[in-house]
Amino acid sequence: MTNLEEYLPKRLTAACSGIEALGADAVLISKPENVVYLSGIKSTNCFLILTPEESYILTDFRYIEAAENNQAGLYPVMLDRGKNLFDVIKSMKIRTLAVEEEDITYHFFKELSSKFRGKICSASHLVEDLRIIKDDYEKECLRRAEEIGDIAFSHICSILKEGMSEKEVALELEYCMRKNGAEGLSFDTIAVSGVRSSMPHGGPTDKKIEYGDFLTMDYGCMYRGYCSDMTRTVAIGEATKEMRRIYDIVRKAQQKTLEAVSPGKTASDIDRIARNIIKYEGYGNHFGHGTGHGVGLEIHEAPTVNTTGKTLLKTGMAVTVEPGIYLPGEFGVRIEDLALVTETGYEVLSHSDKDLIII
Ligand SMILES: [Mn+2]
Structure with a gap:
């Protein structure tokens, strides 16, 4: 069987190369299948923040060991009550953040809009467009x-x-x-x-x-x-x-x-x-x-x-x-x-x- 580890960095690079075309400087990946596709990690609470320079995997204590061992080259960040996803986004100096609009809820969007002062745009089908062609x-x-x-x-x-x-x-x-x-x-x-x-x-x-x-x-x-x-x-x-x-x-x-x-x-x-x-x-x-x-x-x-x-x-x-x-x-x-x-x-x-x- 082919090794998944070989494919993850390539997928991540391909996703990151599409950020600029979205008019964004970072993309928030929230859809679980897209998280799996790019990180190899299946979880009920995991987010990726992609930027043209570095990309991050954010999750809680339950998945942090898997996140730390990810083979995609993502930097692990642990989320807890003192540091949630929105705090991390706020601290990153992002100007325009693309989000997966078909995945996030209205509740999530309201929360993000109240904490993040930059612009929010659609990530369109950034990862789905890659996933449509199977490696x-x-x-x-x-x-x-x-x-x-x-x-x-x-x-x-x-x-x-x-x-x-x-x-x-x-x-x-x-x-x-x-x-x-x-x-x-x-x-x-x-x-x-x-x-x-x-x-x-x-x-x-x-x-x-x-x-x-x-x-x-x-x-x-x-x-x-x-x-x-x-x-x-x-x-x-x-x-x-x-x-x-x-x-x-x-x-x-x-x-x-x-x-x-x-x-x-x-x-x-x-x-x-x-x-x-x-x-x-x-x-x-x-x-x-x-x-x-x-x-x-x-x-x-x-x-x-x-x-x-x-x-x-x-x-x-x-x-x-x-x-x-x-x-x-x-x-x-x-x-x-x-x-x-x-x-x-x-x-x-x-x-x-x-x-x-x-x-
Ligand atoms: Mn069928």
């Missing part, structure tokens, strides 16, 4: 996270049977992922069966899996902070002609869209492929969500792959391809893979079978 370390983490998802899928297929509840299905997936090295879940597991499968984001209930049900499982884990995300729909016992027909439309839409992933296309180009196939078959109104999204330290991050997605796909981006058809009162089908954009096209990271599996 080799991140690619390895995403590959492993998806591999764990694949292991969980084979596991569930080997034990799935009528009478199991949706909650049991979710628990088995989750336990298997933890057993195989995941440190947690990337989001609450979706396991919906029968008529419930028409709810794209339904949670698992006590409903038992019955003969003739479709079962949609959308789940993911965290591996070294990176998320996995995959969806498969399987049939229990048998699938009617109608179920097979819908499954095949989604299967085709998913495959054609995945194959179109390549640098130079916009996110909306990708979305349009899945949407047009489903629309052509007459189910346009039954595919009401976007085709995909970026994945990394967050389960949903840039680029958003939907009808209005303007992002130009570039080598190193990670996107899901997850079209679906949902027929309320009947059933639903969704198939999802995670892919990396490569120089020549794409590398799919989830390898579980996508032909209809009947268990």
Whole structure:
């Protein structure tokens, strides 16, 4: 496995080189995922102050040892009741401070404005713009996270049977992922069966899996902070002609869209492929969500792959391809893979079978 330590100083340098363009002389990084990206430290109370000269990591007693050992080249500063974040900012002689406006609360902003006399501006998407292109370390983490998802899928297929509840299905997936090295879940597991499968984001209930049900499982884990995300729909016992027909439309839409992933296309180009196939078959109104999204330290991050997605796909981006058809009162089908954009096209990271599996 590649060493994270090699990447941290490069990421920090890249972030600092963007400070001037913001019209600021310092940037306050508060979003936990951005703190992790630049420092390698996961914490519930940690801030970075970046300046073109020196950069600082500020945290409390609970995380100070990790902060002191950071491999990014950040200077550690301990916060306590006598010296809070605002005191440190005040003492730094900053003229214009850029903040992560989508992360901080109004309360935080009021407090900052009352103590800091300089100008405050937006850090825009300084760190997110770096995070959208995955480095080799991140690619390895995403590959492993998806591999764990694949292991969980084979596991569930080997034990799935009528009478199991949706909650049991979710628990088995989750336990298997933890057993195989995941440190947690990337989001609450979706396991919906029968008529419930028409709810794209339904949670698992006590409903038992019955003969003739479709079962949609959308789940993911965290591996070294990176998320996995995959969806498969399987049939229990048998699938009617109608179920097979819908499954095949989604299967085709998913495959054609995945194959179109390549640098130079916009996110909306990708979305349009899945949407047009489903629309052509007459189910346009039954595919009401976007085709995909970026994945990394967050389960949903840039680029958003939907009808209005303007992002130009570039080598190193990670996107899901997850079209679906949902027929309320009947059933639903969704198939999802995670892919990396490569120089020549794409590398799919989830390898579980996508032909209809009947268990
Ligand atoms: Mn997804």
